Amino acid sequence: xxxxxxxxxxxACNTPDRRPKGNVAGATPKSGGTLHIATKDQISxxxxxxxxxxxxxxxxxxxxxxxxxxxxxxxxxGALPPLTVVPDLAERWEITADGLTYRFYLRDKLAYExxxxxxxxxxxxxxxxxxxxxxxxxxxxxxxIVGATEVTEATPDCAGIVAVSARELEIRLIxxxxxxxxxLAMKFATxxxxxxxxxxxxxxxxxxxPLASGxxxxxxxxxxxxxxxLVKNEHYWAAASTYLAAIxxxxxxxxxxxxLMFERGELDTAEKLSPPDYVWLKGDKDWExxxxxxxxxxxxxxxxxxxxxxxxxxxxRRALNYALDKDHTVKLLNGAAVPSHGMLSPGMLGRDxxxxxxxxxxxKARALLMQAGYGTRFGFAPLELTYVTQNDEQAETxxxxxQADLAEVGVTLKIELVSFATLSTMTGSSDRPKFSxxxxxxxxPDPTNFLDVRFxxxxxxxxxxxxxxxxxxxxxxxxxxAARGEIDTEKRAVMYRRAERxxxxxxxxxxxxxxxxxxxxxxxxxxxxxxxxWGRDYTHTFLDDGTTxxxxx
Amino acid sequence: xxxxxxxxxxxxxxxxxxxxxxxFLLATRLPSNPAKTMLGxxxxxxAIKLVExxxxxxxxxxxxxxxxxxxxxxxxxxxSYRSQSPIMQILGERIWPTIxxxxxxxxxxxxxGLPLGILAAVRKRRWPDRATTVVTLLAQSAPQFLLGTLVLxxxxxxxxxxxxxxxxxxxxxxxxHLVLPAFTLASVGIAYYARAVRSEMVDVLGEDYxxxxxxxxxxxxxxxxxxxxxxxxxxxxTLVGLDLGVLLGGAVVVESIFAWPGLGREVLQxxxxxxxxxxxxxxxxxxxxxxxxxxxxxxxxxxxxxxxRDR
Numbered sequence: 001x002x003x004x005x006x007x008x009x010x011x012a013c014n015t016p017d018r019r020p021k022g023n024v025a026g027a028t029p030k031s032g033g034t035l036h037i038a039t040k041d042q043i044s045x046x047x048x049x050x051x052x053x054x055x056x057x058x059x060x061x062x063x064x065x066x067x068x069x070x071x072x073x074x075x076x077x078g079a080l081p082p083l084t085v086v087p088d089l090a091e092r093w094e095i096t097a098d099g100l101t102y103r104f105y106l107r108d109k110l111a112y113e114x115x116x117x118x119x120x121x122x123x124x125x126x127x128x129x130x131x132x133x134x135x136x137x138x139x140x141x142x143x144x145i146v147g148a149t150e151v152t153e154a155t156p157d158c159a160g161i162v163a164v165s166a167r168e169l170e171i172r173l174i175x176x177x178x179x180x181x182x183x184l185a186m187k188f189a190t191x192x193x194x195x196x197x198x199x200x201x202x203x204x205x206x207x208x209x210p211l212a213s214g215x216x217x218x219x220x221x222x223x224x225x226x227x228x229x230l231v232k233n234e235h236y237w238a239a240a241s242t243y244l245a246a247i248x249x250x251x252x253x254x255x256x257x258x259x260l261m262f263e264r265g266e267l268d269t270a271e272k273l274s275p276p277d278y279v280w281l282k283g284d285k286d287w288e289x290x291x292x293x294x295x296x297x298x299x300x301x302x303x304x305x306x307x308x309x310x311x312x313x314x315x316x317r318r319a320l321n322y323a324l325d326k327d328h329t330v331k332l333l334n335g336a337a338v339p340s341h342g343m344l345s346p347g348m349l350g351r352d353x354x355x356x357x358x359x360x361x362x363x364k365a366r367a368l369l370m371q372a373g374y375g376t377r378f379g380f381a382p383l384e385l386t387y388v389t390q391n392d393e394q395a396e397t398x399x400x401x402x403q404a405d406l407a408e409v410g411v412t413l414k415i416e417l418v419s420f421a422t423l424s425t426m427t428g429s430s431d432r433p434k435f436s437x438x439x440x441x442x443x444x445p446d447p448t449n450f451l452d453v454r455f456x457x458x459x460x461x462x463x464x465x466x467x468x469x470x471x472x473x474x475x476x477x478x479x480x481x482a483a484r485g486e487i488d489t490e491k492r493a494v495m496y497r498r499a500e501r502x503x504x505x506x507x508x509x510x511x512x513x514x515x516x517x518x519x520x521x522x523x524x525x526x527x528x529x530x531x532x533x534w535g536r537d538y539t540h541t542f543l544d545d546g547t548t549x550x551x552x553x
Numbered sequence: 554x555x556x557x558x559x560x561x562x563x564x565x566x567x568x569x570x571x572x573x574x575x576x577f578l579l580a581t582r583l584p585s586n587p588a589k590t591m592l593g594x595x596x597x598x599x600a601i602k603l604v605e606x607x608x609x610x611x612x613x614x615x616x617x618x619x620x621x622x623x624x625x626x627x628x629x630x631x632x633s634y635r636s637q638s639p640i641m642q643i644l645g646e647r648i649w650p651t652i653x654x655x656x657x658x659x660x661x662x663x664x665x666g667l668p669l670g671i672l673a674a675v676r677k678r679r680w681p682d683r684a685t686t687v688v689t690l691l692a693q694s695a696p697q698f699l700l701g702t703l704v705l706x707x708x709x710x711x712x713x714x715x716x717x718x719x720x721x722x723x724x725x726x727x728x729x730h731l732v733l734p735a736f737t738l739a740s741v742g743i744a745y746y747a748r749a750v751r752s753e754m755v756d757v758l759g760e761d762y763x764x765x766x767x768x769x770x771x772x773x774x775x776x777x778x779x780x781x782x783x784x785x786x787x788x789x790x791t792l793v794g795l796d797l798g799v800l801l802g803g804a805v806v807v808e809s810i811f812a813w814p815g816l817g818r819e820v821l822q823x824x825x826x827x828x829x830x831x832x833x834x835x836x837x838x839x840x841x842x843x844x845x846x847x848x849x850x851x852x853x854x855x856x857x858x859x860x861x862r863d864r
Contacts, residue, residue: 044636045636050637134600135591135592135603135604135637137592137596138595139595139596139597140595140596207638223814224638225647225814226719226720226814227719250719250812252812252818253718253719253812254810256702257810257812261718264717266716266717419825419827420825421585421590421825422584422585422827424585425586426584428586428589443595453594453595464597464601466594
């Protein structure tokens, strides 16, 4: 008992100092030091051709460079910053007037981490690997290239990808593509040296032994599931603007633990803060300026199968959009979200900012439901729905809020919880549920990666549908097709805004919200903003903690 | 005796086979398509078919099972759907952290549980006994996620005596990282051991031979340590053996809280990803651990108590 009392007393006395500690980073970058970060997930692989999930992107970004990339993030909370494509390994490129041929000119003396040259043929090899591997998630991104559909594992040569010389790469397309440069900025399009990859593919070690072409390389064998250490790659062409000497990322650290480690100074940043930590930081005047918050190319909502009753009637779908209180959703997410009126995130090309989300209007919802023949009075049929959602805390909370909102307009909602893997399989199969949680994470900042994939009738299929609402509107199809082939950005924007309006009115989803990503950094971390594409991009980050030195001019 | 041992080994094999087969059949019934999980949302039907063919996902469950059994017989447990790593390699990497954690937990259970139990028995119905009852009851009823978070908060975050999480870099650093997860994992065991030892000791201390020993004028320490304790330890052997088996299967909650890279955390990830080869692989290890531990306990008891051999 005495021991317990002593322990409690010690606890009470030992209140840690929770104010920001250490030097405040100046504007001038400093060089050196190790950045300590963590993630709650586990990296699945370091093979850029096969890996397709968020946490591995954190590591793909520093390891692998591409022909073109995005300009670094700038501070613009709440909306996407302009995501400009800039040269990386290619110093310039030419696109023919018909938009069909791309010619890239590589920088002089490009090298991998081992000093070996990066040549045009290495890009051909990696793109053909993505096309020929049955288990590559990226095949679908390259189908616009001439000869891409004929590529198989046995015949990997793609006629449309030509290494003209060691420093010139030509890619020919079947039809113009407004998003092709974005696709080449994805990490699977990084150069890979065949003589490095082939023996490692045979012994299964390519997933652990990457040959870096980016600003960092592996500093030690990857301690899988525990930690990965990257060190600066001096052979990267822009090594002079990489300031950190090393990045150490711990895996599988729960987010609450991450925050405790952050507070004790064991981590330099903490991501995906839990609601109590986030609210505390935002409310603390000392910490507030170290919280980074950025819109991501992500949208959440509820999909309704337009082929199944009662969702065949657009009035029902609109009614549910009016019934859901999106401001309440944002409150439940502690303000870390923006209400949505469609798939496109704030700041994205083609998003109609004047549209605004469906207002919370239960009266209107009830009226629309009655017009469609549903209601709780006057002999109308009562509407009962089953909503399938994910069995995580956030999704459950939001489903509960939706249940209450729908009850207010006389709709009884039954909630069914399943795992993420089960939910994605269910919605992708022919006997998909008619009403379920849906979301979309963009691969690149172009409406083709959102509207074409989820609302074009071409994407309707029995087993592999990405248009899982069976939504089909010829006018939307025509607008999306025309915009896809158009090169003039302003004309495209007009067409997408028109398509967005029609989709908004047809309401195949209950459009709910765009989440904001939050991260807190230590005061001595400089040059860091969350990147909407890469998430965590520490390429230009520096530490100003007294151990680092001023960058030589 | 040899026939008895052979029979026990036979039963252990049957149990392992049954558990793993049941897991395999249940896991294949889960509504999830690994090909889609692997290929992401942009995959076309042709790509999905290629992957499904490679992993035999379109085959009948019994055909899949037959292939799996054939592979297992050659020591090949397949590849993880998620990471594409061979399951044997994953298990090989994960088993050592789990063994360390399990042994450390058993050590703490004995180190703390045993003396507590003896103390409670010797001071029966006095304050040490009552305090032990309260503490063990609390330890038994506190869920591990709560106790784990609590010790992490108090001893790692507030006092900074131990690292908040992780596996450490080997040697003393590893030991230092091991303390909090091992203590959390051991908490329930400590309570069980203390209660089991107490109850056995109380019984034994009432036996005639203890009275004889005391009447002979033996010092109390000898009476307790040599005569009473030895006879009270029988059930503890069973407890330790079974615990070791269970702990070697992985500690899901504790490993997740403390980011300990063992089998338990791998099981959790495998279930969330519906990664069938990894689920069956980890269950296989757990089943073997429990079956082997049971077998060893049986053999040890046979050796300790010759009367059992005739049954």
